[in-house]
Amino acid sequence: MPHPLTPPLRPRPSAVLALRPELQPWLFPPSAQAQLEHMVALFGPISPAGASPPPVEALQQVEVLVGSWGIPVLDRGWLDAMPNLRVVLYAAGTVRGFVTDEFWRRGIQLSTAATANAGPTAIFAEAMILLALKHTWFYLREKITVWPQLADTASSGVHASTVGIIGLSRVGRHVIKALQRHELNILLYDPTVTAQEADHVGVTLCDLRTLFATSDVVSLHAPLLPQTTGMIGGKHLRVMKPHATFVNTARGALVNEAEMIAILQARPDLTAVLDVTETEPTPADSPLRRLPNVVLTPHLAGARHRELALLGRVVLEELSRYLAGQPLAWAVDQAAAARMA
Ligand SMILES: NC(=O)C1=CN([C@@H]2O[C@H](COP(=O)(O)OP(=O)(O)OC[C@H]3O[C@@H](n4cnc5c(N)ncnc54)[C@H](O)[C@@H]3O)[C@@H](O)[C@H]2O)C=CC1
Numbered sequence: 090m091p092h093p094l095t096p097p098l099r100p101r102p103s104a105v106l107a108l109r110p111e112l113q114p115w116l117f118p119p120s121a122q123a124q125l126e127h128m129v130a131l132f133g134p135i136s137p138a139g140a141s142p143p144p145v146e147a148l149q150q151v152e153v154l155v156g157s158w159g160i161p162v163l164d165r166g167w168l169d170a171m172p173n174l175r176v177v178l179y180a181a182g183t184v185r186g187f188v189t190d191e192f193w194r195r196g197i198q199l200s201t202a203a204t205a206n207a208g209p210t211a212i213f214a215e216a217m218i219l220l221a222l223k224h225t226w227f228y229l230r231e232k233i234t235v236w237p238q239l240a241d242t243a244s245s246g247v248h249a250s251t252v253g254i255i256g257l258s259r260v261g262r263h264v265i266k267a268l269q270r271h272e273l274n275i276l277l278y279d280p281t282v283t284a285q286e287a288d289h290v291g292v293t294l295c296d297l298r299t300l301f302a303t304s305d306v307v308s309l310h311a312p313l314l315p316q317t318t319g320m321i322g323g324k325h326l327r328v329m330k331p332h333a334t335f336v337n338t339a340r341g342a343l344v345n346e347a348e349m350i351a352i353l354q355a356r357p358d359l360t361a362v363l364d365v366t367e368t369e370p371t372p373a374d375s376p377l378r379r380l381p382n383v384v385l386t387p388h389l390a391g392a393r394h395r396e397l398a399l400l401g402r403v404v405l406e407e408l409s410r411y412l413a414g415q416p417l418a419w420a421v422d423q424a425a426a427a428r429m430a
């Protein structure tokens with residue numbers, strides 16, 4: 090699909106791509122690359138760590154920095170090298186890994202494609218949740234090919250089930266919306282959300298313990314912040330219903346992994362579907378790799394391959410706005426960035 094670009098309204102600025110080289114054709118497929126090159130002069134890529142940066146004279150001209158995974162940390166050194174930098178357009182999600190206090194002090198604008206990245210992440214989470222509600226993970230691991238008389242797995246099924254969502258984040262909102270197409274109950278834990286907001290979204294706000302104790306599936310969508318690190322532990326997982334499933338497509342460090350492993354060992358009826366773990370890739374000697382009731386995927390929920398063009402499109406649309414002197418649609422300021430995943 091061609092990217093919806095408007096022609097530049099003023100002379101093109103210099104831009105630099107700070108991308109892992111292998112991402113470039115996916116983020117900006119050939120049709121989009123031609124448009125991008127029409128609008129900006131490309132130097133780069135800067136990255137990954139250790140690769141040689143563009144020539145100093147080129148960096149001095151840079152007004153627009155297009156980044157994605159692999160962008161360098163924008164510390165004083167990089168910022169001094171790009172004195173004309175006015176805007177960073179980030180073709181990925183979380184920005185906290187590369188913005189610094191010095192970055193904010195310089196008044197540079199920042200825009201992120203986190204909202205576009207939430208779509209693919211939520212599709213994956215929804216799929217994992219629905220499969221869990223049908224007890225698919227259990228049947229797969231037991232290699233059960235004859236439909237059992239279901240007295241033993243009475244909670245199975247999507248209709249009238251209860252799903253607990255942790256975090257009314259970008260991803261969490263998408264997942265809730267997708268699940269609302271089905272007739273099921275949705276509980277929400279999010280300390281930043283009022284009962285009124287929850288009502289508006291069509292979910293029931295509750296505390297974490299109630300959410301774990303009453304949900305058939307719990308899906309984690311909170312941001313990793315100092316205050317959320319290790320927020321899920323044994324005391325939550327222990328009270329899960331028989332045959333319940335815990336899905337984590339957010340961040341491994343939100344969960345106390347040692348406590349989770351202990352509960353999964355003690356409760357073989359539970360399933361954990363983990364797209365993320367504390368250390369990635371999940372270490373070869375991690376019990377998570379051996380536990381039969383753990384489904385591991387390699388951090389693939391977010392935009393990958395063809396889906397990356399969704400993020401590239403956001404960057405190109407933002408670039409058009411910037412060149413036209415319009416406000417960025419997906420700008421984040423320092424306060425918003427601190428609350429982000
Ligand atoms: N597996 C993957 O490939 C991907 C994973 N992610 C992860 O998914 C998660 C959600 O990402 P986004 O939707 O962009 O997050 P976000 O930046 O939208 O999250 C912020 C929101 O989280 C909620 N929140 C804040 N504190 C909370 C708490 N203590 N408990 C529960 N909720 C709280 C608030 O509603 C806040 O507005 C993050 O952990 C992110 O790193 C995101 C994209 C891809």
Ligand SMILES: O=C(O)C(=O)CO
Pocket residue numbers: 181182183206390391392
């Ligand atoms: O960008 C992110 O936050 C991811 O987890 C990778 O898609």
